[in-house]
Amino acid sequence: MLLRLLFIVLIVYIVIFAIKAYLAGARSAKRTRSATPEGEEMVLDPQCQTYVPKREAIMQAGNYFCSQECAKLFLSR
Numbered sequence: 001m002l003l004r005l006l007f008i009v010l011i012v013y014i015v016i017f018a019i020k021a022y023l024a025g026a027r028s029a030k031r032t033r034s035a036t037p038e039g040e041e042m043v044l045d046p047q048c049q050t051y052v053p054k055r056e057a058i059m060q061a062g063n064y065f066c067s068q069e070c071a072k073l074f075l076s077r
């Protein structure tokens with residue numbers, strides 16, 4: 001009976017750990033800048049969450065945006 005309870009607690013811990021690890025991975029994957037196979041750096045538009053090539057991105061206040069509209073929206077928040 002006690003062993004069964006310990007087993008359930010262990011399973012719950014593993015599930016919680018797996019969910020936390022998954023969420024942390026998803027978050028860091030969103031935040032890290034990835035590169036295309038050609039080696040071109042991609043930057044994340046914080047307004048619409050879209051990756052844009054760095055040379056095509058619009059740099060405003062330390063952030064990269066896909067368009068002037070996104071930059072305006074983000075900076076007006």
Ligand SMILES: [Zn+2]
Nearest residue numbers: 045048066070
């Ligand atoms: Zn955008």
